[in-house]
Amino acid sequence: MLNLGRLHLLSELSVLGTITAVAEAVHLTRPAVSQQLAQLEQEAETVLFERVGKRIELTPAGKRIVKQSHELFRIVNDIESELAQGKAEVVGEIRLATFGSAGVGILPDVIKQLSASYPQLTLTVVELEPADAIKAAAANQVDIAIIDDMVDTGPFSEKLDFFPLCSDQFVVVMAENHRLAGRKVIRLKEMPNEKWALNLSAMHYHSFLLRAFHAAGVVPKVIANYKNSAAALHLVKQTDIITLLPTLMLHMDDALNGLTTVNISPNLTRKVSIALPKGISTKPSVRAVFDALNDIAEKITH
Known part of the structure; x- marks a missing residue:
């Protein structure tokens, strides 16, 4: 056997x-x-x-x-979930992988809510790019992965379940005294000469942004390549450099002090989803985290 x-x-x-x-x-x-x-x-x-x-x-x-x-592992997960439901206890550790902006915009309030409601539940978080997070979920390294629609979920469809979480819109961020501040909408094609701070290290994110620029006939002048969004925002605040960030990232405390945001055209939006191994979504502890994620995501995006 x-x-x-x-x-x-x-x-x-x-x-x-x-x-x-x-x-x-x-x-x-x-x-x-x-x-x-x-x-x-x-x-x-x-x-x-x-x-x-x-x-x-x-x-x-x-x-x-x-x-x-x-299918065998799904059945095992179903059995474990049914046993856990019989105990109806929200306890233990749930491992979650998330990309940076979701970690900033959603996770703090999720952790607060879970701590208040389920003191015996521990949520451990690791920051991974969506492509790595989905692999971690498929390899059972994490119980829940927050991903976006820039990754191909096809290879993992037999191992994972996927649930929509929220939409995340990109906006231009600039200093309050920037000459473009105060505009309601800016077209990408209007900005061929602007200086940009963009994260070029995240491949899917980078490709997503560059496709949008190229579709508008613009080759962005990227003079700062920052992985750290807080550092990019500080640079933008002090100079005439601008950046393009998802709104989830802007939920940091004081993130926009001295800064302003402007919507862009065409609209750039990504879909954020939850991925988890098949059969575990009904475990009480997993369901508690799942529900908290949806609750907080709905509050901050509506």
């Missing part, structure tokens, strides 16, 4: 791509993971994976087993 724990390791390998990454995810040593996977191959009496360059790729047999195991 195939071992469920070893099947889980193979499933994680299919997402993470290296034994080292799997070992880190499950808190085992690399040799221990290799040994367990080797035993799984012996049980299956076939080769399940092979090395391709620096990564490991599943063989056709390995891919079939992983695909068939999705």
Whole structure:
């Protein structure tokens, strides 16, 4: 009989791509993971994976087993959820991955609400770009991932459930004394000569913004590449440089002191969603976090 724990390791390998990454995810040593996977191959009496360059790729047999195991793990999650519902306790730890602006705009109030309502529940948060967050959820490294529609969810549709959370609009941010301050709307094509501070390190976010500029016939003059949005806002406040940020990021305390925002045309909006492993959405602790996320997202976006 195939071992469920070893099947889980193979499933994680299919997402993470290296034994080292799997070992880190499950808190085992690399040799221990290799040994367990080797035993799984012996049980299956076939080769399940092979090395391709620096990564490991599943063989056709390995891919079939992983695909068939999705339903098995969903059933296990359903069983665990049903047992948890019987206890009806909102306790323990829920691991959540979020991208930066959702962490700023939504998470603080979520944590406050959960702490007041469920003192025995701990929400641990890690900041990951949406592409990494969805992989973390698929590999069971986190229980909940907040993602956006810039990532391809297709490869994970058999392992994860997806639920809409909110929409997030991008606005131009500039100093209060900037010559464009006071405008209600600015067209991107009106700004071919502006100096920009943009985050170029997040690939999907970067591509999303550049596509919008290029569609307007503009090549932005990016003279500051800041990962840290607070640092970008400070730079914008002190200079004539402008930036383009999602409104979720602007919920920081005092974020807009000395700054102003202007809507842009064409409108740039992304859809924010929740991703979680199939079968766990009915667990009381997961449901409590899920409901709090939706409650706070609705309050700040309406």
